[in-house]
Amino acid sequence: MKFIVSSSALLKQLQSINGVVTNNPVVPILENFLFEIEAGKLTITASDLETSMITELPVEARDTGRIAAPARILLDTLKNLPDQPVTFTLDEETYTIEISSANGRYKLAGENAADFPRVPVVKGSAPIEMPSSSLARAINKTIFAVSTDELRPAMTGILVQLADSQVTFVATDGHRLLRYRRQDVGAGQTANLIIPRKAFNLLKGTLPSEATPVKIEFNQSNAFFSFNQMRLVCRLIDERYPDYENVIPVSNPNKLIINRSELLNSVRRISIYSNKTTHQVRLRLTGSELVVSAEDLDFSNEAKETLACQYDGEDMEIGFNARFLLEMLSNIDSEEITLELSTPNRAGLLMPTTPDDNESILMLVMPVMLNNYV
DSSP states (O other): OEEEEEHHHHHHHHHHHGGGOOSSOSSGGGGEEEEEEETTEEEEEEEOSSEEEEEEEEOBOSOOEEEEEEHHHHHHHHHTSOSOEEEEEEETTTTEEEEEETTEEEEEEOBOGGGSOOOOOOOSOOOEEEEHHHHHHHHHHHGGGOOOOTTSGGGGEEEEEEOSSOEEEEEEOSSEEEEEEESSOOOSSOEEEEEEHHHHHHHHHHSOSSOOEEEEEEOSSEEEEEETTEEEEEEOOOSOOOOGGGTSOSOOOEEEEEEHHHHHHHHHHHGGGSOTTTOEEEEEEETTEEEEEEEETTTTEEEEEEEEOEEESOOEEEEEEHHHHHHHHHTOOSSEEEEEESSTTSOEEEEESSOOSSEEEEEEEOOBOOGGGO
């Protein structure tokens, strides 16, 4: 069985799905890509049992057939070849793969395609369409807050709540919570899906920058994303997601409005002087000024800056983990942000002062105890 393909076109497709392949998979066959040729089209699949990515590209081929090709050696070979047509000769009896280029011949050992796990198929789900730019934005705005604690599996994914007229993405690690909602995408149905972090990370890396509709389908156990010639199938996390709505404080009488980049840069500088274990920075709010400070008593380091702001509320002092604040401030686009607070020991809410018409972003961050109220 033979086919001819452009080395760079094949490399581009393999690189887009290579993130699925793990170094020490549960089943050794998963160190391979599955190649399937039919009607002049090459379909390539990569899987780790939980997540599968499938891509396809046109090739010159008269035959049909299937073989599993070792991912690492194939990628390394193609990376080091100049752009040129290459001929693949596949022997389905001995599972050997021979690659012929303009001035070279490379022989590698494949495996039996029959051992490669089957990719689940979706049945009976009404598809939802979402622009690739909106999906990429939703992933970027939430994925950094996903928990890595395997003891709480529900929080190691992003909750996607589908409703008739909106879609909500939620991520939390217990210290902060992100809720990103789009009002311009309606699902026409209601459902709660917990998508694993790995699947969304892979999607984030492959979603096209130009406007492309992404079709989303799901059943009881899997979610399916398809766009252009790419498909991603992932197993849903079958757990109950924490009731996040109850965590969001409703009454927050103290409101701070401040320039986002000024606060971001100030926290970045002040955090250099914070304790390396707690990363604690203090925000002292009085009238029209905000004092950002930090100290590391172990090394006698301290720093303080005063920023102009609009503050409506009682004078107060509150502590936050600088790393969480920096990540959250970096993921807001608006010029000004609003920080809503109630008391120094309750969560603060961070959001853009002027929200976009089609989206709403709410970021919740838990405070850290300051020494003076222990």
